[in-house]
Amino acid sequence: MKLLVIGGGVFLGSAFVSAALARGHQITVFQRGKSSAVPPVGVERILGDRKTDLARATGDWDAIIDTCAYLPADVRGAIEALRPSCPYLLVSSISAFAALPEPGMTESAQLHQQDMSGVEAVTGETYGPLKAACERELMAHAAHPIIVRPGLIVGEQDPSGRFGYWADRIARGGEVLAPVAPDLPAQCIDVHDLAAFMLTLVEQGARDDFNASGPSDLTLGEVLDTARSVSDSEARVTWVSEAFLEQQGVGAWVELPLWIPSADVSLAGMLRVDCSKARAHGLHCRTIADTLRSTLAWVNTPAGQASLARQLKPEREQALLAAWHDARQTSG
Numbered sequence: 001m002k003l004l005v006i007g008g009g010v011f012l013g014s015a016f017v018s019a020a021l022a023r024g025h026q027i028t029v030f031q032r033g034k035s036s037a038v039p040p041v042g043v044e045r046i047l048g049d050r051k052t053d054l055a056r057a058t059g060d061w062d063a064i065i066d067t068c069a070y071l072p073a074d075v076r077g078a079i080e081a082l083r084p085s086c087p088y089l090l091v092s093s094i095s096a097f098a099a100l101p102e103p104g105m106t107e108s109a110q111l112h113q114q115d116m117s118g119v120e121a122v123t124g125e126t127y128g129p130l131k132a133a134c135e136r137e138l139m140a141h142a143a144h145p146i147i148v149r150p151g152l153i154v155g156e157q158d159p160s161g162r163f164g165y166w167a168d169r170i171a172r173g174g175e176v177l178a179p180v181a182p183d184l185p186a187q188c189i190d191v192h193d194l195a196a197f198m199l200t201l202v203e204q205g206a207r208d209d210f211n212a213s214g215p216s217d218l219t220l221g222e223v224l225d226t227a228r229s230v231s232d233s234e235a236r237v238t239w240v241s242e243a244f245l246e247q248q249g250v251g252a253w254v255e256l257p258l259w260i261p262s263a264d265v266s267l268a269g270m271l272r273v274d275c276s277k278a279r280a281h282g283l284h285c286r287t288i289a290d291t292l293r294s295t296l297a298w299v300n301t302p303a304g305q306a307s308l309a310r311q312l313k314p315e316r317e318q319a320l321l322a323a324w325h326d327a328r329q330t331s332g
Contacts (some may be wrong), residue, residue: 002026003202006050006078007067008043011157012091012150016065017043023199030057050074054081056194063087063202070122070130075137087202089146090138094211094273095128096149101265103185103216103272107149107209111135135209139159146206148198151213151259151273152258153290155191156298158307162257163188164299165311167292170224177317177324178237179245179259184219185271186258189213190291193284200282210278214285217272220258223288230292240324248320254310271281 003020007013008029014037020027021040028044039045046057050068054077063086069075075090094100098110112132118242119126138145169176194212201210228235242262245252252259260267275283298304 001062001203002060003028004061004082005029005067006054006057006069007031008039008062009037011159011196012191013067014157015155015191015274016067017200019192019199020089023203025199028057028059030054031116036171041193051077054078058082061086063089065089065091065198065202067091069134070127071120071132072130072137075134076141079137079141085143087144087146087159087205087207088138088142089198089202090134091150091198092135092147092149092209093128093131094149094151094213094270096132096135097128098132099266100269100273101267102269104274105269106274107211107277111313117230131185137187141274144205144207145286146201147209147308148194148201149209149211150189150194151211151275152188152271152297153191153194154188156294157303158191158295158298160254161289161307161309161311162254163291164295164304165308166220166223166256167227167231167295168299168304168308169312170227170233170235171296173233175321176224176235176237177321178220178239178243179223179256181239182224182237184220186218186220186223186293187213187216187271187273188218189249190286190294192294195282196281197278204281206281208277208281210281210283211273212278212283213273213275214288216274219289223258223292226289227292227296229310230289231296238324240320244327246325248323250320256314257311 003025008017009031017027029039031044033047048056064084096111098112112129114129116130116133137149224237250256252261
């Protein structure tokens with residue numbers, strides 16, 4: 001197949017290009033060229049800004065894969081420039097759902113419905129509604145829409161550091177501060193499994209929307225236990241209460257990854273989404289041990305270490321642990 005990938009330079013886009021090459025497809029990527037990454041041998045690259053230059057990528061494509069549409073205008077502009085009759089796969093997000101209040105939410109859950117016209121700033125508050133608006137544009141104007149809504153994407157080249165933090169922290173050993181309890185949900189999907197699934201959908205000529213993440217019963221305790229085994233670490237995990245974390249001003253999700261405060265009731269099911277539809281259409285997920293191995297290899301590189309810049313710092317962690325133990329001794 002002749003595939004046009006909008007993006008394709010980093011993380012998911014890069015993983016998709018590698019998967020497509022491995023299956024013998026002909027790949028062209030349309031990129032801004034701001035990343036230092038160079039496309040693999042055999043991949044054609046067209047440089048430009050998607051807002052103004054996508055007409056350069058007009059061609060007889062068998063499918064278009066859009067990995068970097070964040071604004072509805074991005075999708076509308078691509079369809080107007082390329083006028084595709086082929087499948088157009090949009091990478092959306094489970095954040096497009098208006099709420100995920102309980103485990104097991106499916107593709108039928110309500111999406112954000114806000115009018116996002118004129119909104120161009122992508123923030124924690126606007127990201128989900130903008131992704132939902134992107135989906136509406138695709139469904140309204142694409143001849144053959146495919147929507148994939150990933151959960152937490154993890155693995156090598158992950159720039160967020162959210163999963164890499166735990167692989168790195170356990171490998172360093174010592175006493176590790178962890179949020180709440182071992183049964184905290186930790187559903188995620190390896191970037192290579194997501195890329196392979198997206199390619200399978202394109203090859204199948206699917207025409208539907210799919211939640212895409214790993215096993216919904218994965219817990220943070222299992223992740224940390226597996227990380228200890230994979231890295232041959234003697235790390236000791238100390239689980240601290242949510243009340244303590246909030247009292248100490250610890251930032252959820254980013255500073256202390258995978259912790260979603262219980263007060264965010266609309267997100268209670270965010271890491272336990274139903275992905276049975278995706279599995280029925282070819283989604284296969286590797287073991288969490290395999291993902292941790294590749295993640296650990298990545299975070300041991302300079303780029304991987306740089307990805308951990310926003311996570312809990314060692315000196316902050318040690319101060320928190322000391323405060324936790326002092327509080328328990330005082331109350332005891």
